[in-house]
Amino acid sequence: MTRLLHRALKTPPMAVSAEGITFTDAGGKTYIDACGGAAVSCLGHGHPDVLAAIHRQADQVAYAHTGFFTTEAAEGLGERLVADAPEGISHAYLVSGGSEAVEAALKMARQYFAEKGETQRRHVIARRQSYHGNTLGALAVGGNEWRRAQFRPLLMEAHHIAPCYAYREQRQTESDAEYAVRAAGELEAKIEELGAENVIAFVAEPVVGATAGAVPPVADYFKRIREICDRNGILLILDEVMCGMGRTGTLHACEQEGIAPDLMTIAKGLGGGYQPIGAVLLNEKIHDAFAQGSGFFQHGHTYMGHPMAAAAALAVQEVIARDDLLANVRAMGAYLRERLEDAFGQHANVGDVRGRGLFQAIELVADRETKAPFDPAAKLNKHIKAQAMERGLMVYPMGGTIDGVHGDHVLLAPPFVVGREDVDTIVARLSDAVDAALAEVAA
Ligand code: PMP
Numbered sequence: 001m002t003r004l005l006h007r008a009l010k011t012p013p014m015a016v017s018a019e020g021i022t023f024t025d026a027g028g029k030t031y032i033d034a035c036g037g038a039a040v041s042c043l044g045h046g047h048p049d050v051l052a053a054i055h056r057q058a059d060q061v062a063y064a065h066t067g068f069f070t071t072e073a074a075e076g077l078g079e080r081l082v083a084d085a086p087e088g089i090s091h092a093y094l095v096s097g098g099s100e101a102v103e104a105a106l107k108m109a110r111q112y113f114a115e116k117g118e119t120q121r122r123h124v125i126a127r128r129q130s131y132h133g134n135t136l137g138a139l140a141v142g143g144n145e146w147r148r149a150q151f152r153p154l155l156m157e158a159h160h161i162a163p164c165y166a167y168r169e170q171r172q173t174e175s176d177a178e179y180a181v182r183a184a185g186e187l188e189a190k191i192e193e194l195g196a197e198n199v200i201a202f203v204a205e206p207v208v209g210a211t212a213g214a215v216p217p218v219a220d221y222f223k224r225i226r227e228i229c230d231r232n233g234i235l236l237i238l239d240e241v242m243c244g245m246g247r248t249g250t251l252h253a254c255e256q257e258g259i260a261p262d263l264m265t266i267a268k269g270l271g272g273g274y275q276p277i278g279a280v281l282l283n284e285k286i287h288d289a290f291a292q293g294s295g296f297f298q299h300g301h302t303y304m305g306h307p308m309a310a311a312a313a314l315a316v317q318e319v320i321a322r323d324d325l326l327a328n329v330r331a332m333g334a335y336l337r338e339r340l341e342d343a344f345g346q347h348a349n350v351g352d353v354r355g356r357g358l359f360q361a362i363e364l365v366a367d368r369e370t371k372a373p374f375d376p377a378a379k380l381n382k383h384i385k386a387q388a389m390e391r392g393l394m395v396y397p398m399g400g401t402i403d404g405v406h407g408d409h410v411l412l413a414p415p416f417v418v419g420r421e422d423v424d425t426i427v428a429r430l431s432d433a434v435d436a437a438l439a440e441v442a443a
Pocket of ligand 1: 038132133
């Protein structure tokens with residue numbers, strides 16, 4: 001009997017070992033990790049260099065409170081993150097995960113304006129199709145109604161605009177450029193409605209992860225978003241917790257949009273799951289406002305800058321750079337996409353195949369022509385997950401509701417070390433699992 005409260009209240013299989021891209025459970029069954037958990041395990045499991053770095057750090061200093069000490073591991077990670085960051089980023093703030101990073105970024109944005117005497121600013125704008133974490137602030141700005149609904153009375157006020165979701169929201173008569181203008185135009189209209197002087201920031205995931213499955217923006221959408229934020233004097237926070245740290249083929253997803261944020265959140269692939277870690281990357285003007293104002297950021301957590309987490313993340317990032325794994329993300333990402341198109345491109349119940357790098361997804365529909373989704377009560381995504389696990393495959397299926405439209409998606413985010421044969425096996429098992437799940441739902 002388990003004494004743990006599990007997510008689904010049902011005890012999942014017991015993992016007893018994990019190496020490379022494979023998990024083994026207590027019964028000896030193996031599973032290919034094709035989603036890195038939730039796009040976390042970018043290096044795969046049991047990497048000796050990362051384990052050695054964690055051991056070294058444990059021997060040296062396992063924990064030091066940042067109110068008393070800094071450590072070589074935390075300083076080294078900060079140096080590395082800033083050196084590789086988008087233009088203007090000057091500092092990193094280390095926390096323990098994605099939600100903590102989002103909370104810290106929201107408070108940094110508010111304090112930035114407070115330091116400048118603009119204390120009337122209180123509005124944050126985000127998008128309906130988004131997930132920014134499960135803590136109350138992050139949940140408030142997130143747009144996933146399923147996760148928010150019963151907690152709504154506890155959530156701070158936040159404002160939501162339409163996502164950039166070409167498959168469902170781009171009109172047939174509209175070019176990408178026209179759609180980018182219309183979708184980004186919603187931000188301008190919302191800022192105008194709230195009064196630019198009252199707005200703190202706009203928050204968005206460059207490639208949407210956990211609400212809709214690897215939805216990339218259309219070209220120039222984020223260029224316009226950046227320009228609208230600048231013109232109205234509000235901050236741009238990019239949440240790259242899921243899509244960042246190499247997942248899409250460049251270290252940061254925003255590089256492919258040709259923009260830099262004021263604040264950026266990262267987690268998941270930062271430590272690759274070897275330790276819990278996240279970070280906020282902030283630009284110089286935010287750091288300067290704190291330095292010239294109160295002299296500190298009014299925030300903090302007991303485990304921020306944790307040396308073992310920092311050492312693990314530094315090692316993960318060093319291996320990715322040393323082994324040029326982003327080249328493999330691009331090559332295997334393209335191959336995975338090709339194989340997904342082969343398997344699902346003409347499938348009667350797959351409406352869209354999309355993504356970037358090793359961050360790819362399929363969207364399931366009851367009818368390809370009308371794009372009608374499956375009845376949420378059928379819980380197709382749960383059937384797919386069970387059928388995939390049965391076949392020794394970990395994928396990340398989700399159901400979501402965007403503007404009243406339910407969608408079932410399967411997200412794939414395999415480790416960056418995945419090879420061609422692995423991709424073939426992943427797609428073959430997924431294809432079987434999807435068909436078996438569809439048959440179950442139809443029955
Ligand atoms: N932001 C995004 C974009 C995410 O995908 C997630 C996690 N799925 C979070 C924030 C929250 O991160 P965590 O679960 O580490 O708190």
